[in-house]
Amino acid sequence: MTALSERVSARPATRTRDRRQGMRLAPYLFVLPALALFAIFKLYPIAWSFWLSLFRTDGALQTFAGAANYQRLVGDPLFWTSLRNTGVILLVQVPVMLVLAMGLAVALNSSLLRFKGFLRLGFFMPMITGLVAYGVLFTVLLNPQSGLVNWVIGLVGVPEIPWLTDTLWARIAIGLALTWHYTGYNAVIFLSRLQALPKDHYDAASVDGAGAWNRFRHVTLPGLRPVILLTLVMSTIGTLQLFDEPYVMTNGGPDNSTMTVGLYLYNNGFRFLDFGYASAIAYALAVIIGILGVVQFRFLGERP
Template identity: 80%
Template sequence: MTALAERAGAPPVHRAPSRRRWRGARLAPYLFTAPALLLFAAFKLYPIAWAFWLSLFKTDGGLQTFAGAANYRRLVADPLFWSALGNTGIILVVQVPLMLALAIGLAVALDSPLLRFKGFIRLGFFMPMVTGLVAYGLLFAILLNPQSGLVNWVLGLAGIGPVPWLTHGLWARVAVGLALTWHYTGYNAVIYLARLQALPQDHYDAAAVDGAGAWQRFRHVTLPGLRPVVLLTLVMSTIGTLQLFDEPYVMTHGGPDNSTMTLGLYLYANGFKFFDFGYASAIAYALTVIIGILGLVQFKFLGDRP
């Protein structure tokens, strides 16, 4: 009958898909995403929820007892927590802006048409990022050793006395900041370089026609063009700094006199040295809240504006 209708010029009759096929088509996306969702729930959501549950318990004599918000009240009155937060804040406020400023300058230099062997030089600046955290932390601990380090030996040749890099509070912070800057500046510079190469050349040509000099082009064309990636790197650097653990653990163990004790290191000490997992979980949630607040502030002031 359908064939006769088609021969007669009538429109073909399309059969509606069966209910089973229609149901299978609706379930297909969920079936494909189910493995990823299950892994996310098992390795992300469950640990997050369990950590919050642990933060409501305290450890007494190896036994855990329900304490409600006692760990959070203890957190507010803990001077070592505030000291660790202050040390982390100093690194965040001093080292991160310096590192990002150096990365922007390095990216502009690497984008220069006058630079030769660009690929080799860019690879050289990116290579520190490939180095493992523990490996480069040990490297800097050896280089900055106050007694036998190469840095103090070179300073001695210049007539400068030995610097107590790892044994003085101020210089220990400087040492950690130098290590972080060496490791992450090239990485951020590569991100900025990718953005610079995507900026339209017409903007620079128009600015040059209007009589803008090199500094004015950098200020009014380059920096506004870099704004999205500056926000990205700032947020990533903030999160990484607030979670800082490997470098101070390897280089200074939080010393001297807790001058390089960071929030990540303090969390580790409570959880895996003193086995006070409830208090460590409370520190982790406090850290999460701090990261969230700073992220919102950064998006507020550097995000896209109408």
């Protein structure tokens, strides 16, 4: 009788224990489909790409080559040309775009400005335009012979500019397209941070006699620091992966002056079907992005 009562009393405790274990496992069961999709569509391609980078492609034949693709990468002048072109865009276009976005955000945050909602929407609208669509748009606008831009500047006596056919002007054209597309997007990010800054900081600065420039320098800029880091990192990653604009507008020309790393990767993988070398380029690009990200966080991240 005593043993039976002990078994009966143990059953509720066992059920309680099983219920608690089930509750602990329930969150993992809900996350499991997302983890499975991530593993199939993200982890597997990343791992397979690295495996491909260790093979040399000769037509339909693939032979194991070890680090040969990476050694080829180091001695490939066209890869270094594409990396230099991408670096020029990164060092010139990204700072100009972020400065314009910051100034635009400050203007849109002004209490003196009317129709703020309409203006914010207008400056953000380019971001929702498809990459290929706006690349085609700029190709038409900047056509050296029949483009609208050359026609307009011709009305004031300026000679035709060889957009897309000159090495320097082709780079400028890519930069203009990127700036038009992404400035409003970054301005909205800056604006959201500006609206979250405490007003009493500006009031205190005004009481201390700080003018508009000093308020911007000592209040606005420090407050925008996390967003500056965010937009800089995102713009750096996006620029290093730049593909659509040079592919649509110039196809990497003229004379490889707008050949970016992303476009060079695409050409090797899908035009020359050299998937091993393309995978090596992809991993080299990932390493470069990681290094730049660490450097940016090191110098712009929050310090204790």
